[in-house]
Amino acid sequence: MATRITQAETTATQAEATREVVSYDPATGEEVGRVPLFATEDVARAVARARAAQKGWGALGFRERARVLMRARAFVLEEMDEIARLIARESGKPAAEAIAMEIVPTLDLMQFFARKTARLLRPERIDIGLYRFLGRTSTVEYRPLGVVAVISPWNFPWAIPLGEVVMALMAGNAVVLKPSELTPFVALKIGEVLARAGLPAGALEIVTGDGSTGAALTEAGVDKIMFTGSVATGRRVAEAAARKLIPVVLELGGKDPMIVFEDADLEAASSAAVWGAFANSGQACA
Secondary structure (H helix, E strand, O other): OHHHHHHHHHHHHHHHHHOEEEEEOOOOOOEEEEEEOOOHHHHHHHHHHHHHHHHHHHHOOHHHHHHHHHHHHHHHHHOHHHHHHHHHHHHOOOHHHHHHHHHHHHHHHHHHHHHHHHHHOOOEEOOOHHHHHHOOOOEEOOOOOOEEEEEOOOOOOOHHHHHHHHHHHHOOOEEEEEOOOOOHHHHHHHHHHHHHOOOOOOOEEEOOOOHHHHHHHHOOOOOEEEEEEOHHHHHHHHHHHHHOOOOEEEEEOOOOOOOOOOOOOHHHHHHHHHHHHHHHHHOOOO
């Protein structure tokens, strides 16, 4: 973790001087590459492009959106080893762990939402009790929100943002993704795969940068914010969203407990505890 902190501080210093973010391989300290640091006005333009693209994307319907997602899934399956190496290079986790904990779960997630979103979001009739005798009915209809902001962390740079992007896209929204400054190239790979699959330009915008970029995104007039990260930053995101009554989903730092019942298989439970504690170098909340 000390190396991580040092690199983050170095990245911030370089970004201030050059308006770039530098990605490093945490295993070697070698530079992976550089990406632009999006300023407030850059973020605003990205949100505007996403909003313009959302109208056409949302009008496609579930079946057409699912076709794009399933084509993207096929590309991920074909390029699994290449993607795993990129995840390993930027985040430091072993490639095998990247496949098992990030890529394979998202393959399942993409297929699930491509197949099930139409059913999950179909209109629902609501029982309104005695009012039905007055000839009244009540139905809940699910419509796209518009532009969803996704602000994602470095510990699962593929699985977390891709999962949230897929769910938002299948619901007919456009997405502006701000990845961690430590793992921007994994996020750019997500964008590349979806673009090749036929996702319209602007339906997914990726804004690279540091905390200032994320802060600008929360103020850019999006319709929902999905944030995964620290409690301290989550509070700031919630405060910014509350001022404009923007709904948020916050998954904040923590470590889940493990409950072992008296009749459990202790050998299996202890093995699971060790794996759960140390997989991903312990950088997981579950």
